[in-house]
Amino acid sequence: xxxxxxxxxxxxxxxxxxxxxxxxxxxxxxxxxxxxxxxxxxxxxxxxxxxxxxxxxxxxxxxxxxxxxxxxxxxxxxxxxxxxxxxxxxxxxxxxxxxxxxxxxxxxxxxxxxxxxxxxxxxxxxxxxxxxxxxxxxxx
Numbered sequence: 001x002x003x004x005x006x007x008x009x010x011x012x013x014x015x016x017x018x019x020x021x022x023x024x025x026x027x028x029x030x031x032x033x034x035x036x037x038x039x040x041x042x043x044x045x046x047x048x049x050x051x052x053x054x055x056x057x058x059x060x061x062x063x064x065x066x067x068x069x070x071x072x073x074x075x076x077x078x079x080x081x082x083x084x085x086x087x088x089x090x091x092x093x094x095x096x097x098x099x100x101x102x103x104x105x106x107x108x109x110x111x112x113x114x115x116x117x118x119x120x121x122x123x124x125x126x127x128x129x130x131x132x133x134x135x136x137x138x139x140x
Contacts, residue, residue, distance in 0.1 A: 021084055021124070021125060024077070025080060025081060025084055025125075026125045027066075028063065028066045028067045028077065028081045029063075029066075029081070029084075029121050029122070029124055029125035030066075030121075030122075030125055031062075031065075031066035032057075032059075032062035032063050032065070032066040032081075032121050033062075033118045033121035033122050033125070035054065035057055035062045035065060035066060036056075036057060036059075036062050036114060036117055036118050036121070037114075037118045039054065039055055039056055039057075040055055040056030040057075040114075041056055041057065041058070041062075041114040041117055041118075042056040042057060042058055042061075043058065043107060043108045043112070044058075044108055045058070045061075046058055046060065046061040046064075046071060046072065047061040047065065047071040047072070051065075051070045051071045051072040051073070052069065052070055052071075054071045057071055058103075058104065058107045058108075059085065059103050059104075059106065059107040059117050059120075059121070060082060060085075060099075060100060060103040060104060060107065062117075062121070063078065063081040063082055063085060063103075064078045064081075064082075066081070067080075067081050079099075082099040082100065082103060083099055084124065085099075085103055085120075085121075085124060086099045086102050086103065088120065088123075088124040089102060089103070089106055089120070090102060
């Protein structure tokens with residue numbers, strides 16, 4: 001197990017009074033980050049391999065798998081995880097896309113790297129969505 005994997009498995013205690021994701025959503029974010037960090041990341045397809053044991057996944061594919069155990073099944077928990085990431089990447093709701101389109105566009109940006117996807121999942125699980133001027137993560 002590498003250092004990044006060990007760090008991702010550690011729970012994070014946020015500041016008192018912060019609006020962190022629920023413990024269930026934080027677990028989904030952590031599992032998503034672990035899937036991408038340990039197995040792989042892809043672009044332009046939801047996942048590579050089987051839906052129950054993907055070899056690689058996009059941001060949205062990893063979230064859906066972590067929430068449901070299947071990378072091709074979207075239920076209430078998966079939609080909550082997708083919406084949380086959307087709020088994280090676009091806290092002002094300024095992007096004219098639905099959750100799937102926004103996450104796909106962010107994931108599939110030509111300059112996007114696996115480490116960035118893992119980092120945003122980890123950060124979203126540890127802190128509330130940013131507020132203020134346009135989110136620089138979305139603009140990259």
